Structure formats: structure tokens, C-alpha cells
Amino acid sequence: MCGIVGYIGKQKASPILLEGLKRLEYRGYDSAGMAIADGENNFLVKAVGRVANLENKIGEKKILGTVGIAHTRWATHGKPSDQNSHPHQDCTGKISLVHNGIIENYRELKKELQAKGHKFKSETDSEVAAHLIEEFNKKMNFETAVLETLKKIKGTYGLAIINREEPDKIIVARNGSPLVIGVGAGEYVIASDVSAIIRHTPQVIYLDDGEVAVIKKDGHQIKTINNEAKNKKITKLDWDLERAEKQGYPHFMLKEIFDQPASVEDAIRGRMLLAEGLAKLGGLQTVSEKLRKIEKIIIVSCGTSYHAGLVGEYMIEEYAGIPVEVEYASEFRYRKPIINSRTAVIAISQSGETADTLAAIREAKEKGALTLGIVNVVGSTIARETDAGVYNHAGPEIGVASTKAFTSQLSILVLLTLTLGRQRDMSLVTGQRIIKELRRIPKLIQSILDEKDQIKKIAKKYHGYEDFLYLGRKYNFPIAFEGALKIKEISYVHAEGYATGEMKHGPIALIDKNFPSVFLAPKDSVYEKTISGMQEIKARGGKIIAIATKGDKEIAKIADDVIYIPKTLEMLTPLLAVVPLQLLAYYVGTAKGFDVDKPRNLAKSVTVE
Numbered sequence: 001m002c003g004i005v006g007y008i009g010k011q012k013a014s015p016i017l018l019e020g021l022k023r024l025e026y027r028g029y030d031s032a033g034m035a036i037a038d039g040e041n042n043f044l045v046k047a048v049g050r051v052a053n054l055e056n057k058i059g060e061k062k063i064l065g066t067v068g069i070a071h072t073r074w075a076t077h078g079k080p081s082d083q084n085s086h087p088h089q090d091c092t093g094k095i096s097l098v099h100n101g102i103i104e105n106y107r108e109l110k111k112e113l114q115a116k117g118h119k120f121k122s123e124t125d126s127e128v129a130a131h132l133i134e135e136f137n138k139k140m141n142f143e144t145a146v147l148e149t150l151k152k153i154k155g156t157y158g159l160a161i162i163n164r165e166e167p168d169k170i171i172v173a174r175n176g177s178p179l180v181i182g183v184g185a186g187e188y189v190i191a192s193d194v195s196a197i198i199r200h201t202p203q204v205i206y207l208d209d210g211e212v213a214v215i216k217k218d219g220h221q222i223k224t225i226n227n228e229a230k231n232k233k234i235t236k237l238d239w240d241l242e243r244a245e246k247q248g249y250p251h252f253m254l255k256e257i258f259d260q261p262a263s264v265e266d267a268i269r270g271r272m273l274l275a276e277g278l279a280k281l282g283g284l285q286t287v288s289e290k291l292r293k294i295e296k297i298i299i300v301s302c303g304t305s306y307h308a309g310l311v312g313e314y315m316i317e318e319y320a321g322i323p324v325e326v327e328y329a330s331e332f333r334y335r336k337p338i339i340n341s342r343t344a345v346i347a348i349s350q351s352g353e354t355a356d357t358l359a360a361i362r363e364a365k366e367k368g369a370l371t372l373g374i375v376n377v378v379g380s381t382i383a384r385e386t387d388a389g390v391y392n393h394a395g396p397e398i399g400v401a402s403t404k405a406f407t408s409q410l411s412i413l414v415l416l417t418l419t420l421g422r423q424r425d426m427s428l429v430t431g432q433r434i435i436k437e438l439r440r441i442p443k444l445i446q447s448i449l450d451e452k453d454q455i456k457k458i459a460k461k462y463h464g465y466e467d468f469l470y471l472g473r474k475y476n477f478p479i480a481f482e483g484a485l486k487i488k489e490i491s492y493v494h495a496e497g498y499a500t501g502e503m504k505h506g507p508i509a510l511i512d513k514n515f516p517s518v519f520l521a522p523k524d525s526v527y528e529k530t531i532s533g534m535q536e537i538k539a540r541g542g543k544i545i546a547i548a549t550k551g552d553k554e555i556a557k558i559a560d561d562v563i564y565i566p567k568t569l570e571m572l573t574p575l576l577a578v579v580p581l582q583l584l585a586y587y588v589g590t591a592k593g594f595d596v597d598k599p600r601n602l603a604k605s606v607t608v609e
């Protein structure tokens, strides 16, 4: 949520900052802004809306400075407007800063500062930080003023600060919102995530909570807010910039849907031993013995990652016999979860930065649980704070609607189920059957993608409807949730995900000819019951789109439209069934003319609670 980028070095800062903002735009796109400090020619520009608006505003202006900061905003305090856009400045315009997070005590601080004569220009929480630095800077040097400010602030922040009078440095600080420092030769690029850094350097330092860095073009110093020096290691990123480009697709979302044969392959490659019927998850090696003794699992996650967790619950309970609870991370802390040292709490998160999930994992650690992560972004906070974990290897996911991260999460949950199951009662033959079938999944996903034109046609037929009911049972019950989430977030239509069996307990009252239902109806152990549900809808004049198993001719007699998926093991059907729903949402969204990569009001990683 909100993207921050900063540059200090020998090159002109503004093109680097603009390019970085474009890469971070998925974190928020309510407004954007930039400040460049080069002594006399200071420059500050802001624009409501997309980074492109900022770029147009900058136009042909000559901005020579080699030190600067920039921001793309997801509004929390104050509506999207020029005044509320970052960077924010102190009264004199000397200090400029960009902020991601929430300063919880900003009201008191603002009042105190106003009483001392400070004039505020915005409604944001962030602006208080600039005025506080100004206030402290009257009595102490700039660096100490920043440290004193950080001590006064309560809440979360990723901050980058520049000072017109000391244009040889950027100061950055982190507490609860991500901040990465890219270390180049005679230059630094700092950003909320590595996507804005990788083009310049693969060498990065992940700042931890409570850390501050003073960055000059030829060196950096990292310290705590209490001014104690810290030695941090530089990590080399293993990222391919190509994978973060659209590669000819009109949207990242479509590209990422089509990435799935490869991203599922990448999630499972080298992680299965067929002869032994085992999964080989290197990241769990150190906790292997603890996993053998685990008696309960709690999965914490949000949004799409939560839906992956629900599928994981069915898999692990059926094949490993361990009780699993799946909890919205945002609710986890408000319950009194029963946790002991034989409980594993698994965080599933694409970004590895979701504030609610991070807070849940911290709470679980506090209570003595073994914490594990299933995370896509390497080096992200959740990946670093969990005891052990598995990376998705899905590559950068830029589209705000999560697609390939979901199928890679499901693939890893299959591997985790194998690991836990084979440590317990799962037979060699079952383990081998799962592995053999999992290996076929990338090819099977490709065969669904090859039918995209049929799904596009169905989307065209239904894109005028304003309500949808998504229904699924057992393994595909969470896929009903996921299908509904996908279409509502990018097409702005009302969609509800329900367990098929629950439909007759209420939602069926909604059904008429204007309220179509999307049924997850593969030939699985609950097929007959699913068909009964379809008949109930049919009898009430409701239209039906069915996701069914190839060769199922009967279903075409009930449903108005059928999208076929190949036959696979029941536990793996979610990996296939979700793909047509992603495409359906994509084509409905684009048929309505929406920017599906950047749906309104959303941001890719939600780093505020």
C-alpha cells in the first residue's frame, strides 16, 4: 500500500524515480508525487490519479537533481488530491518526505505542532513527520532530528526523507512497512519493494523494523532509532526483470493467468521424489522433526491467499489427518486461539507484506507456535519473520487481482500435504499418485487456456448482469469464493461465493432470470449433490454457467453454458477449476472497459491493518 522510491547517485533522479513509480503503481494509484533536492533548484510536483498524470505534469521540464524521492499513494487519511499527495514538506519547504503506513498519534502531534505555529497543508497523517523534523531540527542536526521524530511517532512507516540544505543524503526508516535499499556502484535506489530496484542493481539490503539508514551516494550507515550502529548483510536478488514485463499481453492480469502452466511448474520443480512418494521442501528441512510432532495447524491469510488456505484445509485433513483451522488474519488476534508448541501457524501471502498476516504470525510466535510461511516475494517480511517456509517461485505478480500466486500456493499446499501425510499414515502409493498427477497439472492448465475464446464468448454473453452466485462443494467450495472475489474486484459486479449446500438455506431467494449462478461441478465425490443444487436453481428460472469435467454430456442438459476442465484427482481440481473463473472475470472486466490491472479503491499489497 503506497509505493516509495528514492534515488541518490550520479544520474538524473527524475527519470529513475518515474520508472520506479510505474513499477510500484500496483501498490496504490490515487495520486503520485516527486521531490528532487539539489540545493538551489528544488523541485516538487504532484498529480492526482495515475503516475502517467505525474509524468505529463513533469513534461519537458529540466530537472537536473541527482537526489530525490517519489511516492504513489493509496489514500488512507484524506481524499486523493494534490494537497494530500506526497511528498509532504515542513513549513519552510526544506524537508520533504514520503511515507507508507499510518501515524496513529498524528492528531495529538498535529495539535502540538500547530500550537507552536506550524502550518499544515494536507489532511494526511504523514505531514506531521515533516513538521516534527523541522521542529527538532531547530535545536539539533538533521539526522538527530529524524531519530527524535521517529521516537515520537506511534504507528507504522516506511519513510524516505530529504533535506534541501543537505542534498548529499537520503534518510530512510522502517517500522511495519517495507523498505529495501538497492546498493549500486556510486548510487542507491531505495524502494518499497525490489521491483523498482532490480533494473539498477541486484544487491539489496532489507531494512528491519526500528532501523534507519543514512544513505549517501558513496556509502550508507544503518542504525537503530536509538542511534546504535547496525551491520546488515547485502543480499543478491535472483530476479528476472523480463518476468515483470507484460510481454505483449494487454494486461498483467492476462499475462499472469497465462503464466500459470510455467508458474505451477516452477512451484513444484525439483520438489518431488517420485520413487519415495515424497515432497522435498528445502525450506522446511530445519523444522522437519517439529512438523512430525505437529498436532494442529492454523492457516492465517487474507483475500485470495485465504481461499488457498481453505483448499489446504481439505487437503491436509484428508491426506495427513491433522486438524486444520483457517482464519482471516485480520480476525486472528481478536480471538483467543488455542496454541501450543505442537501447533503450526502457516501464513500464506503473495506479497509477504500484508499487515494483518504479519501481525497474526507475530502473535502466533509470541504464543509459542511454530510459524511457517508460504510466500511469493523473496526476502519479504513474512518470509524473514517465520521460522521456516516455502517460496512460491511464481515470479512477480503485478496485476492487483491475484491469479498465478493462487495456483502456486495451491501447488505448495499439495507438496506440504505430501510432506505431512508421508510423515504420518499416507501410503507410498498414494504419495506417488499425487506426485504423478501434480506433474500433469501445468499441461492441463494449458489445455484450459487454449479454450480462452469460448470463455470470452460466455463473458460477453453475461457481462451485462449485475449479480452472480458462485457455488462449489468440498474442494471447490473455496473456489466459489475465489471466483466471486475475482469478478467483484475487477468487474465491480456483485458476486457471492457460497457452499452449494448452503444455497437452499437463504441465497436461493435471490435467484431469478437476472441472477446467474456459476457452478463448480467437476465429476468428483460430491458430483450428484452438486447436480441436485443445479436443478434447484434451474427450477427457479436461474441461468447456470457450469465448470464441468470434460466428457460430461449430461451437465449440458441442465446448464445454459458449460466450460470444461480436464479430469484429475479430486484434491487437485481447484488448480484447474479456478482458471476459467479467472478468465471469466478478466473478460467481463475488460468487456466493461475497466482497467483490470488497477481496480478502483484497491492496492496490491495491503500494508495497513
Ligand code: M6R
Pocket: 302, 303, 304, 305, 306, 348, 349, 350, 351, 352, 353, 354, 357, 400, 401, 402, 403, 489, 604, 605, 606
Ligand atoms: O499478498 P497477500 O497474498 O498477503 O495478499 C492478500 C490479499 O490482499 C490479496 O489476495 C487480495 O485479496 C487480492 N487482491 C485478490 O485478488
